[in-house]
Amino acid sequence: MKSVAIIGAGAAGLTCLKSLLEYGIQPVVFERSDRSGGLWKLNQNERECDTAAYRSLITNTSKQMMAFSDFPFEKEVADFPSREVVSEYLKNYTEQFNLAQYIQFNTSVIRADKETDGRFVVEVESGGSKETHTFDWLIVANGRHEKTSIPEIDGLVTFPGTVLHSRDYFSPESFEGTKVLVVGAGSSAIDIASEVAEVAPGTFLSMRSPSWLVPRFIDDKAYDLLLTKLSASLPKVVREKAFRSKLMKAYKQYDDEAIRQYFGKPDHSLDLEKQRFVPNDLLLKRLEQGKLKVKPVIQSISRDQVTFEDGSSETIDTIIFATGYQIDIPFMESSFTGVENNYIPLYQQIFSPVTPNLAMCGMCYIVGPILPALEMQGRYIAEVIAGHTQLPSAEIMEQEVEKHRVLCEERKVNPMRVQTLTYLDTIAQIIDVAPKVWRNPGSLLQLLTGPVVAARYRLNGRQSKKAQARKVLKDLTKRI
Structure with missing residues (x-):
């Protein structure tokens, strides 16, 4: 079994962890704080801020569009949840899928490097003690809301x-x-x-x-x-x-x-x-x-x-x-990550074309519902690590990344900006989980004319959950 490390237990790290577990791969997650939830986590007394989410924050996207594909918000939750509700949602997500046992809390990553055999060496510190581990794959999910600009x-x-x-x-x-x-x-x-x-x-x-x-x-x-x-x-x-x-x-x-x-x-x-x-x-x-x-x-x-x-x-x-913020991956050399001028050259905003077996989740600028985009990235990463989906060669990935960067430069658009609705479709096609319209006659109207909620990507393909997905789509049709 391939060994995998995930850095960060925010929404990005949690959905990567869950996606890998669905394929029988048990990663190790290093989280520097004592709680999961990342941006959304609540501090102990709620009298000071320790993330970029302020106390009164209300989501920019509705609960229907924001939900993970197989974990809808409770019906009584307001259409636009508060920071506290989203924090509770991620806590429940962690409990529902038994994720906490794979997370090493209060553990900071000091250094991540490559050994001569191609594996990653990760040095961590916890309680004043340092340890070094080696992994086949490294997933960076520490977020982009730390280093202020x-x-x-x-x-x-x-x-x-x-x-x-x-x-x-x-x-x-x-x-x-x-x-x-x-x-x-x-x-x-x-x-x-x-x-x-x-x-x-x-x-x-x-x-x-x-x-x-x-x-x-x-x-x-x-x-x-x-x-x-x-x-x-x-x-x-x-x-x-x-x-x-x-x-x-x-x-x-x-x-x-x-x-x-x-x-x-x-x-x-x-x-x-x-x-x-x-x-x-x-x-x-x-x-x-x-x-x-x-x-x-x-x-x-x-x-x-x-x-x-x-x-x-x-x-x-x-x-x-x-x-705004500056992209910051302090535990890795830029020669591995490619970080330069607040930009990371990543294939499909996920995979490094220059450092094999290095993936990133949640490092792009997401316009629209964030959690479904993070989940789709996590599913793509898991598909690749599990061997079900193959990446192009490093040369082709580099060419595609550069082509995209130049095109965005011409259009004067941030090359790390993704529109969730089109991005979900793009990745879903790659990993073959896009909904097959004519195989889902009961959800036909919703699929053709309804909102692009994440549940539609659980109707077909590996790790599908047809009954649950159809129920979500049906309930949404009643709602609108």
């Missing part, structure tokens, strides 16, 4: 107030009575600015370009349930026009000034490949209420005075940078 800004070092990254943000109460500047245009920036604006007398959001704000519910349905297999088959321009129309209709509940201040111009274009889509129901309301103001990019800082590119300036007490 803060832009270089002229005069930032002179700022006398508090500077923090969104990773260190926990709740808005501590900002009561202060003037706060949030920097960024992604989900964290918009959520945090919307929250802080309720208690801080002066709250500002600085961004280079606006994201599209998506109401969590459109026409009384979770917005992502409208993104069906049928709609995905339409030409891109048609999809964009239809989605933009729905969004503009939803925006009519806010006054024109709030829309103008946020977007800057009424003809803001929509591009499904390039732009950010942030589910948020509060930001435009805060603008309408006058509790929040949108600002352009920061030009410079002189002590507590922040000047923006439009020439305006504000006196600020706290700056919260919601400006």
Whole structure:
């Protein structure tokens, strides 16, 4: 039996572990903390933040779209679960599939290297003691939300107030009575600015370009349930026009000034490949209420005075940078991982073309439901390690990776960005678990016109769970 090490027991590590166990392969998982759950795990007292998920976080995707393929959320869970609910969900997932026994908690990976025979040597530390192990395969699943990224800004070092990254943000109460500047245009920036604006007398959001704000519910349905297999088959321009129309209709509940201040111009274009889509129901309301103001990019800082590119300036007490993260694999040399300029050259965003038997799960930038994408990566990795699916040669993988990188560069798209719905189909075809429509007549309508939920990839192929998958699809049809 091949020996496998997984680094990290977050959602990525857990689904890789489960997928390998389905083929009788028992890996070892090294987790540096005392709990599984990664980004979603809760600390002991809930009074401080130790992951990038802040206390009030609500998922950007519905529970139907977010669920693993064979482990739906409980019916009583809200359509958009809280951080606490997702943490409990992953805990239940771990218990349901008996995963904890394979995880070595409080164990940090110090070094991972290659021996001359091609095996990986992994040095770990636990309780002050160090040990070295060797493995045939190494799966890196330590996440991409550890090393924070803060832009270089002229005069930032002179700022006398508090500077923090969104990773260190926990709740808005501590900002009561202060003037706060949030920097960024992604989900964290918009959520945090919307929250802080309720208690801080002066709250500002600085961004280079606006994201599209998506109401969590459109026409009384979770917005992502409208993104069906049928709609995905339409030409891109048609999809964009239809989605933009729905969004503009939803925006009519806010006054024109709030829309103008946020977007800057009424003809803001929509591009499904390039732009950010942030589910948020509060930001435009805060603008309408006058509790929040949108600002352009920061030009410079002189002590507590922040000047923006439009020439305006504000006196600020706290700056919260919601400006993303740098990919960080500190226990491996870049010659093995290929990490450079926040990019990793990976075949299908998973396999290293330069280091044999090295796989990564959850290192790409996932747009859409995250857990199904992680699960599909885990299933692909397990298929390859178990010998059921063969990888192309290293030369072909390198060529494919470079071809994809160049194409994304031409389109000005992040080469590590994947759209979950198309990504799931791509990997499902490779490992032969794509649903066979005509073999599932009872689920025909859902498969052709319904949302692309992960359960559809348990209808056929290895490790299929037909009865459960059909039930999930049937229940979803009733829901929508």
